[in-house]
Every structure is written in C-alpha cells, then in structure tokens.
Amino acid sequence: MLVARDAVLASGLYAPIADAVAEAASPALHGPSAALIDLGSGTGHYSGVVAAHARSRPRMLMADRSPAAVRWSMLAERGSDGVVLDTWAPLPIRDAVADVVLDVFAPRNPPEFARILRPGGRLIVVVPRPEHLRELRTGGRMLDVPGGKATAVLEQFSGLLHALEPRHIHAIVRPTPAQAAALHDMGPSAHHGSPEDGHSGADDTNGTDHANGTARTVDGITVSVDVLTFVAR
Numbered sequence: 001m002l003v004a005r006d007a008v009l010a011s012g013l014y015a016p017i018a019d020a021v022a023e024a025a026s027p028a029l030h031g032p033s034a035a036l037i038d039l040g041s042g043t044g045h046y047s048g049v050v051a052a053h054a055r056s057r058p059r060m061l062m063a064d065r066s067p068a069a070v071r072w073s074m075l076a077e078r079g080s081d082g083v084v085l086d087t088w089a090p091l092p093i094r095d096a097v098a099d100v101v102l103d104v105f106a107p108r109n110p111p112e113f114a115r116i117l118r119p120g121g122r123l124i125v126v127v128p129r130p131e132h133l134r135e136l137r138t139g140g141r142m143l144d145v146p147g148g149k150a151t152a153v154l155e156q157f158s159g160l161l162h163a164l165e166p167r168h169i170h171a172i173v174r175p176t177p178a179q180a181a182a183l184h185d186m187g188p189s190a191h192h193g194s195p196e197d198g199h200s201g202a203d204d205t206n207g208t209d210h211a212n213g214t215a216r217t218v219d220g221i222t223v224s225v226d227v228l229t230f231v232a233r
C-alpha cells in the first residue's frame, strides 16, 4: 500500500489536495521552531508538501500505527522524528505542542487532537466525498465512501476547535493504467478481490473489466475531497 501510495502521490494526481492542505496549514507555521505532527502519516507526502510551502521548514513528527509507514515517512523527510502509535488511544504527545496537526485520509481522535494543539494551532483534516474515485468503484471491489463525512467531522470537533470555511477540492484526473492500478492498491480496497475469484485487486482499475471480458477505458477519474481546517482557541 505504501508503494502504491507513493506512486500516486509522486505522479501529481493528488497535487490539488496537497496544495490545499499546505495553504490551510501555512498561517500556523511561524519560523523553524514550529512543530507539525502528521497523524496517520503514510508516506509523509503531505508533511513534505506543507514543509516545502512554509517560509521555514518546521520540525516534523511522523506518526502512524504502521512501523513501515513511520520508517518511510522519516526517510522521505530527513530530520523528522517518528513514532508508532494508535490514534484511537491517548497520544504519547504533550499538551499544546503542535502548531499544525495533519490528518489526511486517516482516523481521528478529537479530544486528543485538540489537546496537543497549541492556541492558534491548526488541524487540517481531509475526507473523501462519495464520488471520490467513483470510476474505480464499479464492480464492487472497492469500498464505497459513505456520504456526510465532512459534516460528521465538523460535528466531532464542535466545542473543541473553531472550524474555518471548508474547501471542496474537485478534479478530473487522467491516470495511466499503472497509476489507476496504484490508486486502487493504495487503499484498503487493495485487499478486496482474490486470485481465487480470478481478480487481482488491481483489475478494476487498469481499464480492463475481466468480469465480462470487455476492455473498458477509464477516461477520467474523479478526485473529490473536503479539506477541513480547525483552529485551536
């Protein structure tokens, strides 16, 4: 999943999302002592883009439940620290130390996220809309995205953090077949489908529908997410 995620993020297909995250984070990053914590960091890509947009490079903590993800993130962002943790448990992070917390396509723990942000610090959350990657969901081997995620997140954080106006990022991207396969393989749906039923997880996405034996071209893939920004009081 990390290899596939890295391929997609390096391709630039998700660049509008990364740019929106960096824009949302930048007002909270003042100087080289600023601290950014990436919870569910994956490959650390979004931290890298945020750091590249910042006036000076922040200190970075890569946090993920997967040791492989933490290792990958730390190698990608030299000089960063890393910690293997479970977002749903109390975080091993002191109160009010983070200028920016990133939570991109990853689980959330609202009271803990609010606790580790310093006053004026920002939490950036990215959640998919139901139409996100919908062209890859035909055939039922990719998990559906339930509606109302952004509303649910805003409710989760109400009373804890101040929500700014959400941003909707919508784009139609044209991946190569290999990139389309990586879009599938980078998420939990990579575990759907099996050699037994004649499908590798990637079959849905490379433009060929093996189920009915027809070649199916994917002309464009919808990218549709909400970028939510919260400010600590």
Ligand SMILES: C[S@@+](CC[C@H](N)C(=O)[O-])C[C@H]1O[C@@H](n2cnc3c(N)ncnc32)[C@H](O)[C@@H]1O
Pocket: 005, 039, 040, 041, 042, 043, 044, 045, 046, 063, 064, 065, 066, 069, 085, 086, 087, 088, 103, 104, 105, 106, 107, 187
């Ligand atoms: C969909 S990936 C997103 C990774 C990265 N933020 C990105 O968008 O490229 C979700 C990440 O959250 C991590 N994760 C899932 N559950 C977690 C938990 N309970 N605690 C910490 N990390 C978790 C996974 O290991 C994975 O790296």
